[in-house]
Amino acid sequence: MRHAGSNRVPWSLALGASVALMLGACAQGGGGGEPVNVDPDPDKPFVLEGVGNLTEIAKLTGPDSINDTESAAVAGTDLGSMVNLGDKTFLLFGDTFGDRAPDAYGGQGGNWRSNVSAWTTDDDPSDGLTFDGWAPADDLGWAEALVEGDHDANDGTGEVTKIPTYGFAIGDTLYLSYMSVKFWGEPGAWDANDAGLAKSTDEGASWTALDAPRWPGDSNFIQVATANVEEGGDEYVYFWSIPAGRFGGVQLMRVPATVEAVEDAAAYTYFTGTDGDGAPEWSSDMAAARTIVDGTIGELSVMWSDYLDRWLMTYSDDGNAYMREGITPWGPWGEPIEMVSAVDHPGLYSPYMNPRYVGEGGRRIYFTLSLWGPYNVFWFSVDLERAE
Numbered sequence: 001m002r003h004a005g006s007n008r009v010p011w012s013l014a015l016g017a018s019v020a021l022m023l024g025a026c027a028q029g030g031g032g033g034e035p036v037n038v039d040p041d042p043d044k045p046f047v048l049e050g051v052g053n054l055t056e057i058a059k060l061t062g063p064d065s066i067n068d069t070e071s072a073a074v075a076g077t078d079l080g081s082m083v084n085l086g087d088k089t090f091l092l093f094g095d096t097f098g099d100r101a102p103d104a105y106g107g108q109g110g111n112w113r114s115n116v117s118a119w120t121t122d123d124d125p126s127d128g129l130t131f132d133g134w135a136p137a138d139d140l141g142w143a144e145a146l147v148e149g150d151h152d153a154n155d156g157t158g159e160v161t162k163i164p165t166y167g168f169a170i171g172d173t174l175y176l177s178y179m180s181v182k183f184w185g186e187p188g189a190w191d192a193n194d195a196g197l198a199k200s201t202d203e204g205a206s207w208t209a210l211d212a213p214r215w216p217g218d219s220n221f222i223q224v225a226t227a228n229v230e231e232g233g234d235e236y237v238y239f240w241s242i243p244a245g246r247f248g249g250v251q252l253m254r255v256p257a258t259v260e261a262v263e264d265a266a267a268y269t270y271f272t273g274t275d276g277d278g279a280p281e282w283s284s285d286m287a288a289a290r291t292i293v294d295g296t297i298g299e300l301s302v303m304w305s306d307y308l309d310r311w312l313m314t315y316s317d318d319g320n321a322y323m324r325e326g327i328t329p330w331g332p333w334g335e336p337i338e339m340v341s342a343v344d345h346p347g348l349y350s351p352y353m354n355p356r357y358v359g360e361g362g363r364r365i366y367f368t369l370s371l372w373g374p375y376n377v378f379w380f381s382v383d384l385e386r387a388e
Contacts, residue, residue: 035228035235035257036304038329042278045387046334047308048325053364053383054340058128060368061093062376067118067131073098073111073142074134076375080368081225081301082354083167085174089356090119090135090204091368092164092176093377096143100375106347107375114149114161115178117204125357125366128379135204146176146207147198156183159193165223165299168237170259174200176207179222179244188298188318192217192244195224197262213265217244220251220289225302225313228257229329231280237262238302238329246298246318249291252330254282271330280330292331293324299350302326307362308386314339314351314367321351321369323382339382340369347372351380 059065061077069075079094098111118131134143152158159180166177180193195215198207215221221241229238235257242248252271261267269282270289283289293313300315311326313333321340326333340348350370357366359381366381 035230038229038231040231040274040279040328042274042327042332044310044327046325046327047310047387048312048323048334048337048384049387050385051323051337051339051382052385053381055381056345056378057126057366057381058379059374060091060129060131060377060379062374065376066128069118069131071141072116072118072134072137073140074116075100076104076107076109077116078107078370078372078375078377079164079299079350079352080370080377081164081166081350081352082356082368083169083174084354084356085169085172085203087121087123088119088132088203089121089129089354090117090167090174091129091131091377092117092146092167094163095161097375098142104375106372112151113143113145114151115146115164116143117146118143119204123356125379125381126359129357136206146200146204147178147209149180154184156191158182160184165195166226166239166301168226168228170237170257170262172201172203173259174204175262176200177224177226177239178209180217181244182217185245188246190245192222195219195222199263210263212263213268215286219243219286220248220291221253221286223299225300227302227304227329229254240292240300240302240313240329242297242300246316247296249295250293250297250300250313251289251291253286253289274330280328293333295336299352301352301367302329303353303355305358305362305365305384307358307384312353312365314353316349316351318349321348340380345369345371 077093077096080091096113096116097109100109122130136144149161150159176198179195182193183191198209200207222244224239224241236254239253255268272283272288296317313324322336323339352368
């Protein structure tokens with residue numbers, strides 16, 4: 001998330017903190033259907049030469065947005081990663097405030113919830129996404145927290161909030177990846193207690209935080225982006241993972257795409273490199289995981305591009321937003337291409353794609369983007385420039 005000193009937590013609670021972060025969603029393969037078939041050949045050429053025609057299409061949340069979020073007590077929120085389930089797409093938002101002063105800046109306000117979710121069946125991304133509803137919601141129609149944080153003081157001893165970092169689906173079961181934040185520090189830096197999963201079996205109407213699996217707060221598996229893939233005839237959920245904050249590289253883990261495996265910590269394996277034939281090697285030892293993308297990576301999103309026949313990764317670095325091209329899920333990954341500049345959009349973070357929302361034959365990529373100042377979520381598009 002984007003931080004601004006100590007004004008990230010509601011003023012009314014006087015916690016002296018900044019709050020924020022992500023979740024996203026690329027579930028069930030390409031556009032929400034079949035899983036992506038992994039081609040392990042690392043020797044294909046890079047074909048993404050650049051991006052262009054960046055367009056701010058709509059404001060999705062908050063005052064003057066294309067959605068009536070005020071009636072759901074959503075005046076300010078961020079993130080907006082997406083997960084598909086059938087014809088529904090769920091947008092997962094971070095710390096959410098129902099009351100904000102007209103001149104409020106950043107994450108602050110009253111009626112604070114650690115996370116909320118809107119859902120949509122809008123299949124035309126060209127003019128923004130119109131929400132159908134909120135899940136869960138109370139009797140007044142106000143958006144409720146999926147898994148509420150404890151809202152302890154920002155002193156590193158408890159849990160300030162639970163921030164969604166991505167989502168995926170196994171059959172009719174929705175899963176939410178979240179991180180438990182114990183301390184918001186300097187801009188771009190925060191500490192986590194751990195990361196875990198919550199699940200819903202009623203299309204987001206209710207959620208249960210799972211006791212397992214959990215990843216330690218000092219590990220590289222706190223914030224994730226996911227995709228369902230097929231590898232060697234077997235289906236997996238891949239997790240591209242980074243530490244807490246925005247100052248670590250990307251590592252990769254996977255789990256068989258079944259409810260039983262997803263909820264079994266021992267079923268997860270971690271990418272440790274490739275063998276002499278270029279095939280991926282996996283280990284149950286998290287400490288053996290290999291970094292596949294170095295750099296200052298924050299709030300990432302990954303999906304397969306049919307247009308490029310390559311993987312795409314988007315992320316922010318506490319400044320600009322970037323896109324990278326991947327030959328295989330573990331690389332090689334190309335150099336970062338600037339997608340959105342902080343000069344034009346100050347305080348940007350969390351660029352999240354979803355394979356359902358592409359246009360122009362896949363050349364156009366639509367994505368959510370958070371802006372810290374207004375503390376709300378916007379809808380953008382960018383065009384891929386492919387080598388002939």
